[in-house]
Amino acid sequence: MNATDHSIGILAYGSLIDDPGKELEELIIDRIPCQTPFNVEFARLSETRSNAPTLVPCQDGSPVNAVVLVLDHHRVTLSQAESMLWRRETRTTDTTKNYKPSKEHNPNKVTVLELKNFKAVATVLYTSIGQNTGIMNKPDILANFAIRSILEKVGEGKKDGIHYLLAAKKNGIQTKLSPQYEAEILKQTETKSLEEAIAKLDKLRPGNLARLAEAKKFEEQVIEIADFIGEYGMRKTLQDQSGEEIDMAQIIREKGKEFFIHCHTGFKEAQKRVLTLMVGFEDRKLIAKQELKAARVARSKKDIGLTENEIKLIEHRQNILRHLMDTIVWQMIKGQLYVARQLYQEVEGEKILKQSNLESIKAVVEQINANETDFALIADLTGYIQTGDLLCSIGGQLVLSEVKEGSRNHEILAILEKVQTTNIPAGEVQEKFKLDDKSFKQLKRQAKQMATMANFASIVNEDKGFDLSSGRPIKIITPNEPTHLYTDRLIALREQLDKRNLWAYDIIDDCLHVGIYKGHFRFIGSRILKTIGDTQSKNILMINYLSVIESLDKPLLFLPFDKEFIFDLMFGRVLMLFMIDIDKFMELYPDYGLKAEWGTRKESHQMREQMKGSMFIKNNKGIKIIHPKSKDVMWLAHGTFLKMVFDSIHPAYVAYSANYNFSLNDEEKAD
Numbered sequence: 001m002n003a004t005d006h007s008i009g010i011l012a013y014g015s016l017i018d019d020p021g022k023e024l025e026e027l028i029i030d031r032i033p034c035q036t037p038f039n040v041e042f043a044r045l046s047e048t049r050s051n052a053p054t055l056v057p058c059q060d061g062s063p064v065n066a067v068v069l070v071l072d073h074h075r076v077t078l079s080q081a082e083s084m085l086w087r088r089e090t091r092t093t094d095t096t097k098n099y100k101p102s103k104e105h106n107p108n109k110v111t112v113l114e115l116k117n118f119k120a121v122a123t124v125l126y127t128s129i130g131q132n133t134g135i136m137n138k139p140d141i142l143a144n145f146a147i148r149s150i151l152e153k154v155g156e157g158k159k160d161g162i163h164y165l166l167a168a169k170k171n172g173i174q175t176k177l178s179p180q181y182e183a184e185i186l187k188q189t190e191t192k193s194l195e196e197a198i199a200k201l202d203k204l205r206p207g208n209l210a211r212l213a214e215a216k217k218f219e220e221q222v223i224e225i226a227d228f229i230g231e232y233g234m235r236k237t238l239q240d241q242s243g244e245e246i247d248m249a250q251i252i253r254e255k256g257k258e259f260f261i262h263c264h265t266g267f268k269e270a271q272k273r274v275l276t277l278m279v280g281f282e283d284r285k286l287i288a289k290q291e292l293k294a295a296r297v298a299r300s301k302k303d304i305g306l307t308e309n310e311i312k313l314i315e316h317r318q319n320i321l322r323h324l325m326d327t328i329v330w331q332m333i334k335g336q337l338y339v340a341r342q343l344y345q346e347v348e349g350e351k352i353l354k355q356s357n358l359e360s361i362k363a364v365v366e367q368i369n370a371n372e373t374d375f376a377l378i379a380d381l382t383g384y385i386q387t388g389d390l391l392c393s394i395g396g397q398l399v400l401s402e403v404k405e406g407s408r409n410h411e412i413l414a415i416l417e418k419v420q421t422t423n424i425p426a427g428e429v430q431e432k433f434k435l436d437d438k439s440f441k442q443l444k445r446q447a448k449q450m451a452t453m454a455n456f457a458s459i460v461n462e463d464k465g466f467d468l469s470s471g472r473p474i475k476i477i478t479p480n481e482p483t484h485l486y487t488d489r490l491i492a493l494r495e496q497l498d499k500r501n502l503w504a505y506d507i508i509d510d511c512l513h514v515g516i517y518k519g520h521f522r523f524i525g526s527r528i529l530k531t532i533g534d535t536q537s538k539n540i541l542m543i544n545y546l547s548v549i550e551s552l553d554k555p556l557l558f559l560p561f562d563k564e565f566i567f568d569l570m571f572g573r574v575l576m577l578f579m580i581d582i583d584k585f586m587e588l589y590p591d592y593g594l595k596a597e598w599g600t601r602k603e604s605h606q607m608r609e610q611m612k613g614s615m616f617i618k619n620n621k622g623i624k625i626i627h628p629k630s631k632d633v634m635w636l637a638h639g640t641f642l643k644m645v646f647d648s649i650h651p652a653y654v655a656y657s658a659n660y661n662f663s664l665n666d667e668e669k670a671d
Contacts, residue, residue: 006030007073008081011115011126013040013066014055015164017171020069021088023095027081030070032119035063041175042142042165043131045520048091052149052161053142055168055175057128060137065172068119081125082112089127107132108501132502136524139177143184145520150201151208162201166194218317219571221277222324223563225270229327230557232266233259257373264375264393267328271365274321274381275353281321282354285314320570322383323549327557329382332375332393337643340552343391343400344384351380361389361403368392376401384552484653487560489514494561497574503528509651511584512644515577518568522575529579539582539618543645545569546576553646560648578645586623588655594662595626596655599635607635614638627662634661 010016010024013036020028041061042053055064071081079098086092086099089110099112107130115124133142146161154160162185165178182194191197237251237259252259288310295303333339361378368376368390376392379385388400486508493516497504502521506514513532517525526542533540546569548556559566568574586596599607604622608615614637615622623636643649 006070006121007123008071008076008078009119009121009124010069010071010081010085011036011066011118011124012069013064013126013173015167016069016088017067018167021084023084024069024071024081024088027071027076027084028069029072032068032070032121034066034068034119036066037115037118038063040064040173041131041137042177042181043133043137044129045132045136045145047519048154049159049161049164050149050152050154051145051520052154052159052164053133053145053181054161054164055173056131058131060176062176064175067171068121068124070121078123078125085125085127086110086112089129106130132520134524135527136520137177139180139184140188141523142177142181143188146181146185147188147197147201150198151205152212153209155202155205162194162198166198169194215571219567221273222320222570223567225273225321225324226327226557226563226567228266228270228273229324229331232269233263236262236265261372263331264369264372267375267377268369270324270328271377271381274325275362275378278318278321278381279353281314281318282352285311288314319383319549322381323555324557325377325382326384327555328377329385329391330555330558332377332391332398335554337552337554337647340384343387344552345386353380356380356389357403364390364401364403368394383550484650485648486650487648490648491560494565509585509588511581511588512651513579513581515579516574517577518574522572525575525577529577533579533581537581537583541580541582541618541641543578543580543641544575545578545645546572548646551642551646553642580641580644580651582618582623585651585655588652589625589658591652592656592659593628594655594658595628596623597626598622599624604635611635611637616640625658630662632662634658 009032010020011034012020036057038057039059039061040055040063041058042055043058043061044054044056045051046054076084083098087095087097102109102111109129111128112125113128115126116122118124131137136142142161146165149155150160150162152160155163165182165185168178169182185194185197186192189197189200191200237255288307292304292307292311295307329340329343333343361380365376365378368374374392374394376390379387379389379391382391385391389403390401392399392401489506489508493504493506493514496506497516497518502517502519503525504516508514513529515525515529517528521528526544530540530542533542546556548554549570556566556570559569561569565574569576589596599622601620604615604617604620607622607624608617616636616638625634625636626632627634640654644651644654
């Protein structure tokens with residue numbers, strides 16, 4: 001047989017062997033077994049297969065069994081065959097679309113290549129697409145992706161990774177990784193064959209799809225709530241000016257009250273929706289905890305694991321909802337972090353709505369919110385308000401309020417009022433009013449709570465008060481220049497991600513590394529950044545931006561990104577990581593006349609006790625900033641690093657601004 005007995009063929013070395021597609025299937029006149037003239041490996045995660053591993057040309061792979069699908073050249077031209085192959089590989093059903101070779105190299109686009117005079121065929125076409133597994137090209141990681149894929153919708157059509165691997169195996173295709181890859185699937189599924197793994201996972205798919213549908217519904221609810229919090233007020237105020245150029249300052253001047261009312265209307269609707277969802281999650285969590293207890297008694301590892309994951313999922317969704325309510329708080333306190341810190345008292349334990357006097361609180365909320373200009377927010381719906389039951393905006397003033405019920409509570413409040421108005425010495429109060437120990441403790445708690453609320457009102461409305469943790473006066477520092485932010489760099493990273501598709505990276509002030517990852521790269525983003533950090537420093541700090549939902553800092557919705565991207569971050573489709581090279585950050589301080597050095601373990605421990613847990617510690621050591629002239633010392637707190645990440649403040653500005661702290665006198669100096 002001569003090298004040109006056939007004119008056109010297709011080299012199939014993966015799913016194409018069994019599934020060439022309708023267009024090509026009708027043209028196949030012969031099948032010639034062969035081996036690929038290039039190396040192949042499971043080195044690409046396919047989006048159309050829910051990120052299942054697939055075979056692609058790979059230098060680190062090996063030749064594998066393949067088949068040349070010989071086409072009837074009387075019925076198809078070479079260019080038509082190229083387009084048919086391209087359409088099959090890209091899952092394009094529109095037969096009017098044809099293959100056009102790209103002038104620029106793109107590893108994510110299907111390229112049709114040629115082999116000349118291969119296996120008695122004049123021209124053999126095959127497809128090539130770039131590898132994308134990178135450092136994930138390991139059997140255990142590939143197995144995890146394959147298992148994930150079969151549990152999703154593609155598993156119903158057998159387009160998942162495990163069916164793909166099984167088909168390759170039946171066709172005698174074996175790569176360097178495939179034996180270990182298969183073994184890992186069996187290990188992770190606790191089965192003895194791929195067929196058994198498929199049968200087992202097929203049974204789990206309906207439950208997984210139901211969870212995915214529930215997750216989608218929750219996301220839709222969150223997006224609606226976020227709209228009421230963030231855009232509703234402005235949209236309602238500007239409803240007659242859509243399409244016009246907006247001057248925000250002028251709108252606020254002309255329609256300030258109207259805008260204020262619309263914002264509060266949005267807040268009120270958002271709160272109603274969050275309250276309903278939170279109560280539902282509390283009920284589900286209570287049931288899950290009972291099931292977990294039963295599973296532990298029965299010593300069922302499987303049920304324990306599933307129930308623990310259910311509880312973690314519920315808690316994560318509760319945190320998202322609380323973060324939305326924190327977004328309202330952030331607007332009410334005008335983005336002042338020092339005010340947020342006064343609302344958080346570092347009280348341990350979980351907030352449970354049904355264990356509070358919820359019905360009484362709701363009644364007060366309805367009464368206050370009946371006034372269109374006022375708004376009452378339920379503190380237990382937020383992530384960090386631990387003072388009072390309600391945060392209210394009444395008549396333009398912020399007020400913390402307690403809602404007390406029961407006759408004994410009213411008696412205690414009446415006694416407290418007498419104590420405060422008559423200045424009775426604290427040591428005589430219990431005996432004078434004949435209070436038992438329990439009632440006396442209750443009175444002291446309420447006195448402290450009232451003092452806290454009065455102090456908060458003074459801070460937010462008059463810019464003066466005391467830090468409750470230290471007892472020192474609060475000094476509001478106003479810098480002489482605008483805070484230096486790197487939001488422009490974040491916007492550039494977002495644009496960079498669009499161009500690169502899977503990742504974006506930048507370094508700010510030579511010490512703050514920012515990485516944004518999507519697709520399968522989000523599974524290795526932390527490993528990539530850590531690898532960079534480990535080559536440059538022994539002291540690095542990694543922060544996942546999503547942890548902002550459990551912090552006091554500027555909420556996620558204020559990021560300088562479009563809404564869709566923000567929700568991609570919130571729901572894990574995009575990962576944004578920050579890595580701080582602490583040693584490089586410390587090198588910034590001398591530029592501003594200061595010195596930064598690690599403290600000893602002994603002095604760090606002593607200072608940690610004084611700072612009550614807010615101090616930054618790594619390897620049992622803290623970082624002290626020293627003023628060379630005065631010899632004054634300031635120790636860095638966790639917040640020093642968090643504001644660089646969550647508030648987008650340049651590290652260099654953070655170092656520079658330490659001078660403001662040294663400019664205060666001893667009584668004013670902050671932690």
